[in-house]
Amino acid sequence: RLVVATYGAPQADELGDLGIGSPAEAGQRLLEQAAEFEGQGRPVLPAMELIAEIANRDPGADGLYRTRQPDRIIRRYLEAAREVGAILILDLQPGHASLFSEAQAFEKWLREPDVSLALDPEWHTPGAVPGTVIGSVDAREINAISFWLEELVREQDLPQKLLIVHRFTDAMIAGEEDLKARERVAVTVNVDGFGRRRIKVSKYHAFAKRRPGLYNGFKLFYREDVDILPPHRVLKLNPQPNLVVYE
Numbered sequence: 001r002l003v004v005a006t007y008g009a010p011q012a013d014e015l016g017d018l019g020i021g022s023p024a025e026a027g028q029r030l031l032e033q034a035a036e037f038e039g040q041g042r043p044v045l046p047a048m049e050l051i052a053e054i055a056n057r058d059p060g061a062d063g064l065y066r067t068r069q070p071d072r073i074i075r076r077y078l079e080a081a082r083e084v085g086a087i088l089i090l091d092l093q094p095g096h097a098s099l100f101s102e103a104q105a106f107e108k109w110l111r112e113p114d115v116s117l118a119l120d121p122e123w124h125t126p127g128a129v130p131g132t133v134i135g136s137v138d139a140r141e142i143n144a145i146s147f148w149l150e151e152l153v154r155e156q157d158l159p160q161k162l163l164i165v166h167r168f169t170d171a172m173i174a175g176e177e178d179l180k181a182r183e184r185v186a187v188t189v190n191v192d193g194f195g196r197r198r199i200k201v202s203k204y205h206a207f208a209k210r211r212p213g214l215y216n217g218f219k220l221f222y223r224e225d226v227d228i229l230p231p232h233r234v235l236k237l238n239p240q241p242n243l244v245v246y247e
Helices: 023-035 071-083 099-105 139-156 197-207
Strands: 002-008 044-055 066-068 087-092 115-119 161-167 185-191 214-220 243-246
Touching: 002 023, 002 087, 023 044, 023 071, 044 071, 071 087, 087 099, 087 161, 099 115, 099 139, 115 139, 139 161, 139 185, 161 243, 185 197, 185 243, 197 214
Parallel strands: 002 044, 002 243, 044 087, 087 115, 115 161, 161 185, 185 214, 214 243
Antiparallel strands: 044 066
16 A cells, blocks of 8 residues: 655644644644545555654753653554554654664554554764764664564564655665565655755655565655645656655
């Protein structure tokens, strides 16, 4: 299926469209956006990508420069996603923590059949304050997470899950050619970054790959993109995205 998602968190409108208004209102906007992709040859699955932990400039008590969403926030968005037939994707901005340990910290939510995972390497910055440098992640750590997530899916007899990795620079995924495909986890590199159409399309062509078992995503920004690409143009990208995320 084609997954169409909105991204954000309720702490600030600037974090993305998902956090604007109530979760129920965000769900209705999501349905309206996803409907624009209907009738294009693939069934559409709406999704809410909630920033489940936010990278901070303050180290916090544990020195890890990140704050996890409280359970009550995640629960509100999961309930709102279920109301509109969407899945919930938990997005991780780990600061100085390892992405693998942070993924495991959300295991109780990932045991749900309709909860998936996203990794945001931009905000993985050991040795530097988040926001002062662009972070990265090694493909070996992504592979470890996808293996762990697949074992969870198998043990709990869950539907296939998404594992999204955001990317907008060459160095953001070190050893990207070593990414492994998984049968029960759809490993998806989401081409991120805002700007003019030509730049965004060029970046997508540079980062999107045709490899068996691995998938591609494309991210759009309601505010920052110049002349945002309409759905019919997004679907003409080659290779066609399996995931479209709006922030």
